[in-house]
Amino acid sequence: MGITHEAELLAQVPTGLLINGRWGPAASGKVFGVEDPATGRTLLSVADAGPEDAMAALDAAVAAQNSWSRVAPRERGEILRRAFELVTARIEDFALLITLEMGKPLAEARGEVAYGAEFLRWFSEEAVRTSGRYSLSPDGKSRLLVTKKPVGPCLLITPWNFPLAMATRKIAPAVAAGCTMVLKSANLTPLTSQLFAAVMQEAGLPAGVLNVIPTSTAGPTTGPLIKDPRLRKLSFTGSTPVGRNLLAAAAGNVLRTSMELGGNAPFIVFEDADLDAAVDGALVAKLRNMGEACTAANRFIVHKSIAGEFAGKFAAKMNTMITARGTHPESTVGPLIDARSRDKVHELVTDAVASGASVVTGGAPVEGPGYFYRPTILTGVREGTRILSEEIFGPVAPIITFTKEAEAVRLANSTEYGLLAIVFTTDFNRGLRMGEQLETGMIGLNAGIISNAAAPFGGVKQSGLGREGGLEGIEEYLYTQYTAIADPHTD
Numbered sequence: 027m028g029i030t031h032e033a034e035l036l037a038q039v040p041t042g043l044l045i046n047g048r049w050g051p052a053a054s055g056k057v058f059g060v061e062d063p064a065t066g067r068t069l070l071s072v073a074d075a076g077p078e079d080a081m082a083a084l085d086a087a088v089a090a091q092n093s094w095s096r097v098a099p100r101e102r103g104e105i106l107r108r109a110f111e112l113v114t115a116r117i118e119d120f121a122l123l124i125t126l127e128m129g130k131p132l133a134e135a136r137g138e139v140a141y142g143a144e145f146l147r148w149f150s151e152e153a154v155r156t157s158g159r160y161s162l163s164p165d166g167k168s169r170l171l172v173t174k175k176p177v178g179p180c181l182l183i184t185p186w187n188f189p190l191a192m193a194t195r196k197i198a199p200a201v202a203a204g205c206t207m208v209l210k211s212a213n214l215t216p217l218t219s220q221l222f223a224a225v226m227q228e229a230g231l232p233a234g235v236l237n238v239i240p241t242s243t244a245g246p247t248t249g250p251l252i253k254d255p256r257l258r259k260l261s262f263t264g265s266t267p268v269g270r271n272l273l274a275a276a277a278g279n280v281l282r283t284s285m286e287l288g289g290n291a292p293f294i295v296f297e298d299a300d301l302d303a304a305v306d307g308a309l310v311a312k313l314r315n316m317g318e319a320c321t322a323a324n325r326f327i328v329h330k331s332i333a334g335e336f337a338g339k340f341a342a343k344m345n346t347m348i349t350a351r352g353t354h355p356e357s358t359v360g361p362l363i364d365a366r367s368r369d370k371v372h373e374l375v376t377d378a379v380a381s382g383a384s385v386v387t388g389g390a391p392v393e394g395p396g397y398f399y400r401p402t403i404l405t406g407v408r409e410g411t412r413i414l415s416e417e418i419f420g421p422v423a424p425i426i427t428f429t430k431e432a433e434a435v436r437l438a439n440s441t442e443y444g445l446l447a448i449v450f451t452t453d454f455n456r457g458l459r460m461g462e463q464l465e466t467g468m469i470g471l472n473a474g475i476i477s478n479a480a481a482p483f484g485g486v487k488q489s490g491l492g493r494e495g496g497l498e499g500i501e502e503y504l505y506t507q508y509t510a511i512a513d514p515h516t517d
């Protein structure tokens with residue numbers, strides 16, 4: 027897979043805006059460049075949507091909504107199934123494109139394509155299962171009919187860290203439910219969504235159902251849509267501060283919202299844990315996606331009696347990782363997304379060290395080009411240090427210790443976030459007890475990775491609202507309508 031393949035692939039990526047089934051330039055004629063974070067080189071330039079384009083995209087979504095909601099569920103499901111087959115057949119193309127624009131190693135990018143495609147398959151199956159109910163009222167005098175209807179035109183906003191999966195996790199249930207969409211991809215990684223939208227067209231999605239507007243001006247471009255009463259739903263995945271602002275903006279229109287926001291996952295290791303399994307789990311929970319995942323383990327809370335051994339084994343594994351451009355066949359850790367992210371990671375490490383933490387391994391950026399950071403373990407991190415309360419979004423593992431179960435629970439819950447907690451223990455009852463006490467939407471019990479299209483993904487507290495995937499995912503795109511049926515012949 028050389029330079030030629032990269033050039034051939036990039037030549038296949040649509041660079042326009044997709045509005046009403048047609049790819050075209052932005053009204054302003056502007057474009058913006060997309061960079062390879064491993065080299066700093068510009069890969070491609072794409073059309074830069076402004077408010078006028080966004081409004082045209084919403085117009086197209088609104089115009090298509092009625093006819094799209096009448097397309098038979100089976101047919102909507104079959105479009106998704108075809109899209110699943112097409113993405114799966116092009117796994118190498120999608121993986122390479124993700125690696126080029128986002129940086130993750132190719133093996134991980136393939137994993138993301140498989141995971142992202144699963145949402146297409148899962149919701150192709152769910153499209154035909156949006157049943158309601160029919161019942162007699164308790165007094166026997168009327169009938170109750172409860173049905174599900176598509177919420178209507180949706181604005182979908184996605185982040186850069188999983189350029190395919192974050193898009194399919196929203197688009198697939200919206201298609202299954204019969205909603206039309208405007209997708210605003212992340213400006214750092216729009217290319218995968220561009221190629222994916224072309225695949226959706228190839229799979230038979232009618233014009234206007236999915237409109238795609240990459241932009242370098244997210245707020246001004248999407249702001250007018252959020253104020254437009256024809257928009258019925260906002261589904262956002264991204265940081266908590268941006269999510270808060272979008273929630274406030276959505277309140278003006280009382281929009282349905284789904285918010286998949288930031289995380290600060292505790293990774294708790296009890297003294298009875300299978301230590302080798304815990305270290306393997308820690309490696310993937312920390313280093314998958316270079317730590318740039320909302321589910322990445324952010325704080326390692328380890329029983330004092332095993333903390334030294336855990337840190338030693340974890341460091342030994344970390345030191346076998348190969349930090350290199352994601353296209354390098356041996357790369358296991360790619361670059362961070364940009365200089366700002368790399369500098370923020372280093373700032374958190376420097377702050378922790380200044381507050382008394384020790385560096386077991388790593389602790390510094392790698393010389394450029396590209397925005398690489400050495401996989402890092404810190405011990406002796408003090409409570410109250412910034413690195414324990416902020417999303418690190420990098421390959422850095424701060425370790426703190428505990429002695430009593432209640433202390434582990436207190437430390438784990440002492441964050442505004444509530445997305446995921448990971449617990450390693452061989453005591454099954456303790457595992458269940460921890461699940462009962464941890465304030466998170468998801469728990470990994472002896473599991474470093476929990477993502478699964480068949481499971482409801484989402485958080486509590488300031489990690490968000492709503493769920494994606496599972497039986498719950500499609501509900502986010504449906505509303506419930508109740509019809510009271512009076513029977514005049516009933517006494």
Ligand code: NAP
Pocket residue numbers: 183184185186187188192210211212213214241242243244245246248249263264265266268269271272285286287288289319320321417445484485489490
């Ligand atoms: P971000 O800065 O919040 O951006 C996310 C998306 O929102 C991007 O498309 C961004 O556009 C857009 N955006 C930013 N400001 C906006 C505004 N004023 N109006 C409308 N859209 C706006 O987050 P990120 O850095 O891309 O992604 C990392 C964050 O996502 C982390 O906090 C991570 O935890 C979270 N995340 C959560 C989940 C989950 O399921 N809970 C999954 C993945 C990631 P631009 O690209 O143009 O800035």
